[in-house]
Each structure stands twice: as C-alpha cells, then as structure tokens.
Amino acid sequence: MPKIPKTMRKNDDTKAAGKKGVTKKTARKKAAPAAAIVKAVPALPTEPAATAEILDRLFNVVVSRKGTDPAVSHSARLLSRGRRKIAQKFGEEAVECLIEAVAGNTEELVGESADVLYHLIVMWVDAGIHPSDVWAELTRREGTSGIAEKAARPRDPLAV
Numbered sequence: 322m323p324k325i326p327k328t329m330r331k332n333d334d335t336k337a338a339g340k341k342g343v344t345k346k347t348a349r350k351k352a353a354p355a356a357a358i359v360k361a362v363p364a365l366p367t368e369p370a371a372t373a374e375i376l377d378r379l380f381n382v383v384v385s386r387k388g389t390d391p392a393v394s395h396s397a398r399l400l401s402r403g404r405r406k407i408a409q410k411f412g413e414e415a416v417e418c419l420i421e422a423v424a425g426n427t428e429e430l431v432g433e434s435a436d437v438l439y440h441l442i443v444m445w446v447d448a449g450i451h452p453s454d455v456w457a458e459l460t461r462r463e464g465t466s467g468i469a470e471k472a473a474r475p476r477d478p479l480a481v
C-alpha cells in the first residue's frame with residue numbers, strides 16, 4: 322500500500338476533530354482509510370476517449386497506408402484496387418447498414434455504421450478529400466432546416 326504523507330494524515334484528523342464531540346482519537350479512527358484516499362485520485366486515461374475525433378485519426382491512418390503492402394493493410398489493399406472497387410465496397414456497406422436499420426437491429430446497425438464510416442474515409446482518401454472539407458460543409462449548413470433550404474432553391478421555370 323502506498324505511504325500517505327504525514328501532512329495529509331494530519332489534515333484529515335484535524336478536519337474530523339473540528340466537528341462537535343469528536344476527539345482527536347476518534348477522529349483518527351473516522352479519518353478516511355489510506356486506500357480510499359489513494360482511490361480518490363482520478364486515474365490517468367490509458368485509452369483515447371470514444372468521440373468523433375476518431376474520424377480524423379482514422380483518416381490519418383488510412384492516408385498513411387497509401388502505397389503500403391496490401392498483404393498487411395486492408396486500407397492499402399482497397400486503395401490499390403481503385404475508385405470503382407472502393408465505391409462498390411462503400412455501397413455494399415451502406416446497403417448492409419440500411420438493412421439492419423429497417424430490421425430494427427440496433428446493435429448490428431452500430432457495427433455496420435462503423436463499416437460505412439471506415440469505407441467512406443477510404444473513399445475520401447482516394448478522392449483527395451480531407452475530413453475538414455466535410456466538417457466545414459456541415460458547419461456551413463448548421464442551423465438551416467432542410468425544409469427552409471429546399472424552399473429557398475430557385476424554382477425550375479419548366480417545372481409543371
């Protein structure tokens with residue numbers, strides 16, 4: 322068990338002893354055990370947080386796989402097979418995703434969504450698109466309802 326510094330022990334005793342009817346002796350008994358004090362220190366994160374920032378990290382990984390050994394990297398293999406194959410794989414994953422959505426399979430939908438995002442990123446890498454281009458477009462659209470956007474579109478004069 323790690324040693325608790327003397328000053329820390331003293332402070333705990335003093336705080337508890339400050340309460341009415343608590344002697345220094347009972348306060349020492351009531352003071353938090355050393356293990357509890359140690360546990361109260363928040364642990365340093367060992368893994369990155371599961372947030373949308375993974376998309377930027379994944380993009381960088383896929384970029385770094387470009388031109389590497391297709392036998393070792395799935396991204397390298399996909400990129401070496403060309404745009405049509407990449408687009409086809411993205412389409413397949415999107416269809417699998419919508420099948421799970423329609424079937425109401427929530428857990429499977431999560432997995433298929435991750436497949437879609439991975440294959441979309443491979444498609445961006447192949448097409449020379451940076452995620453920040455897409456984030457900028459989403460930010461530009463932020464706050465504008467699709468209903469309002471559609472209504473503001475110029476009308477086709479030939480439409481009946």
Ligand SMILES: N=c1c2ncn([C@@H]3O[C@H](COP(=O)(O)OP(=O)(O)OP(=O)(O)O)[C@@H](O)[C@H]3O)c2ncn1[C@@H]1O[C@H](COP(=O)(O)O)[C@@H](O)[C@H]1O
Nearest residue numbers: 379382383386393394395396397398399410435436439440
């Ligand atoms: N997120 C993914 C990810 N999602 C799905 N996949 C792979 O995508 C493949 C899809 O399987 P399919 O059988 O549908 O595809 P396929 O083998 O091309 O099949 P064919 O159409 O050719 O028959 C599987 O091998 C999955 O493991 C992924 N492969 C990699 N990543 C990420 O990409 C990073 C880099 O991976 P590598 O490029 O392999 O080093 C990894 O660390 C991961 O973070």
